[in-house]
Amino acid sequence: MSQLKETGFAYYDLINMIKYEGIETDLEKLTSAFDNLPPDEYAPHLNRYRRYARAVVMPKTYQIQWLPESEVDGKAYYEYFQGSFNPEYTGEYRRFPSLTKETMANRLLEKIIRFDFKETFWMREDALMPVHAGVHFVKLQVEKEGDVAISSPNNLHQDGEPFTFAHLIRRRNILGGMNAISNPSQRGKMPEGLDEKDITTSFYLENPLESYGVYDPLVTHYVGEVEKGDADGPGERSAILIDFQPTVIANPDEVRSMRGETKEMVFV
Ligand SMILES: [Fe+2]
Numbered sequence: 627m628s629q630l631k632e633t634g635f636a637y638y639d640l641i642n643m644i645k646y647e648g649i650e651t652d653l654e655k656l657t658s659a660f661d662n663l664p665p666d667e668y669a670p671h672l673n674r675y676r677r678y679a680r681a682v683v684m685p686k687t688y689q690i691q692w693l694p695e696s697e698v699d700g701k702a703y704y705e706y707f708q709g710s711f712n713p714e715y716t717g718e719y720r721r722f723p724s725l726t727k728e729t730m731a732n733r734l735l736e737k738i739i740r741f742d743f744k745e746t747f748w749m750r751e752d753a754l755m756p757v758h759a760g761v762h763f764v765k766l767q768v769e770k771e772g773d774v775a776i777s778s779p780n781n782l783h784q785d786g787e788p789f790t791f792a793h794l795i796r797r798r799n800i801l802g803g804m805n806a807i808s809n810p811s812q813r814g815k816m817p818e819g820l821d822e823k824d825i826t827t828s829f830y831l832e833n834p835l836e837s838y839g840v841y842d843p844l845v846t847h848y849v850g851e852v853e854k855g856d857a858d859g860p861g862e863r864s865a866i867l868i869d870f871q872p873t874v875i876a877n878p879d880e881v882r883s884m885r886g887e888t889k890e891m892v893f894v
Contacts, residue, residue, distance in 0.1 A: 634844025
């Protein structure tokens, strides 16, 4: 039985589920990738830092292939389109600095993507093509007392992608960052305002590779704001978020490349 399929939510302690020779070194490298994340230029005041990359995963063989980046002023980016579900960025194109090549080649990252993908389930017609995986490295960092780092959107929400998985990489010297899961009817609300019966579960990810996944249509999810803890130095909550969506063959009427605008079109 798949808990994710039954309830739309599952918790995983991946450190006990992915085991291989060399995992410690790979985890160290993934962790240090969070030391040089650039500020999220779409939300610089939220103390949020991030990189992103896109891959496709082949059904059955589980082969993972990173998609090519775009280059802007000599820097590698991935363009990103967020569907209509994130109220803060409705229908906008954004672009994020790319994960480094070294990170994309990290064996543990590949195993995590593959683990998540194997948890996903699809209507047959949606799984005829490779599945798109969006891989976000997101760090909330608070430098001094009174600073607050906020996830987006800051309420119980759905992502609009069929599946999202969150993998904690590092949590240190912070207060907050509570995760909560509820049902779709509570979308847009804060967990504090809900009856206890409407909170499916709430928890804190504390240790490296503590993880959870959601099948978006069945649940809403939330991660609370983060403040600096009592110890000296900054506080940090770093996580890898991976979302999956199908790459179905589009209806020709909806395909921009069918409009005959050859001057705008490029060889890829
Ligand atoms: Fe989300």
